[in-house]
Amino acid sequence: MKTRELSRWLLGLCLAATVVLAQQGPAPEGGRGGREGRGGREGRGNWDPAQMQERMMARFQESLKASPEEWQVIEPRLKDVMEKQRAARELGGLAGLRGMFRGGPQGGPQGGPEQPAEVAALEKALEGTDAEAVKTALAALRTARATREAELTKAKESLREVLSVTQEARMVLMGIFE
Numbered sequence: 562m563k564t565r566e567l568s569r570w571l572l573g574l575c576l577a578a579t580v581v582l583a584q585q586g587p588a589p590e591g592g593r594g595g596r597e598g599r600g601g602r603e604g605r606g607n608w609d610p611a612q613m614q615e616r617m618m619a620r621f622q623e624s625l626k627a628s629p630e631e632w633q634v635i636e637p638r639l640k641d642v643m644e645k646q647r648a649a650r651e652l653g654g655l656a657g658l659r660g661m662f663r664g665g666p667q668g669g670p671q672g673g674p675e676q677p678a679e680v681a682a683l684e685k686a687l688e689g690t691d692a693e694a695v696k697t698a699l700a701a702l703r704t705a706r707a708t709r710e711a712e713l714t715k716a717k718e719s720l721r722e723v724l725s726v727t728q729e730a731r732m733v734l735m736g737i738f739e
Contacts, residue, residue, distance in 0.1 A: 618636060621639060626727075626728075634723050635720070635724065635728075638716070638719050641716045642720050643737075645709065645716045648709050648712075649712075649713050651680075652709060677705070679698070679702040679705040680702065682702075683695070683698040683701075683702050720732075720737075721738070
């Protein structure tokens with residue numbers, strides 16, 4: 562699965578999960594769900610990104626059938642690849658869509674994360690009438706995208722070096738490699 566297809570699939574999955582969680586009623590006593598019992602953080606629940614990443618890494622280790630010794634070498638490289646994939650997506654076309662669906666620019670009053678400087682510069686240039694400013698900002702964004710893609714490629718090669726052929730094949734099926 563290509564990176565864009567995977568990104569779209571993950572975005573759709575996240576949106577579906579958000580809708581399901583928003584529609585849930587109160588949780589049974591001691592359980593999870595609804596808006597009650599969510600630690601006072603309306604809409605976020607007890608979601609902990611560190612725990613989610615830990616569970617995801619455990620599933621990767623299990624799927625790769627990596628021994629604890631192998632995993633000590635694989636895990637930091639896999640995390641690096643995943644971080645660089647996220648950074649590359651930040652500069653992709655989905656950044657603008659997020660802002661469009663929230664009714665404002667990414668990082669606007671709705672409290673979203675700050676957008677990359679190159680994206681912000683291009684959006685600002687598009688607000689004006691100076692074609693040269695747009696051209697300059699567009700070139701900067703393309704350069705930043707190329708840089709992040711090169712970093713991602715390098716990280717993937719570093720990960721690929723420590724995987725068996727079977728593990729690499731599993732990574733292809735999981736969407737980490739093309």
